Amino acid sequence: VNLRHAFVLVNISRFRQVTGVLTLQAGNENAMMVWLEQLRAAQQRFQEKLKMKLALVAAGGDEGGQLCTSTHSKLISKMRRLKQARQAASADAVGAAAD
Secondary structure (H helix, E strand, O other): OOOOOEEEEEEEOOOOOEEEEEEEEOOOHHHHHHHHHHHHHHHHHHHHHHHHHHHHHHOOOOOOOOOOOOOOHHHHHHHHHHHHHHHHHHHHHHHHHHO
């Protein structure tokens, strides 16, 4: 079997489990490089979009919860709890200083 211009695509879940493995074969070297560039660009766009969403949530800009997805809801919930804990600690410190 000739696997020239072949590459492997591995799907990994948020739990770091392999959920799929695909072996893809392009017709030539240039086509393979185009595929790889497009896959890397898509991955980078996804990561940037996720960072923006998480930054928006951390800044308190997701009051309606529209950015919460099942994939990232635990992380977002944890960020909200940490923010609330910091605000409560800050309020306690101000209250203690006033006493």
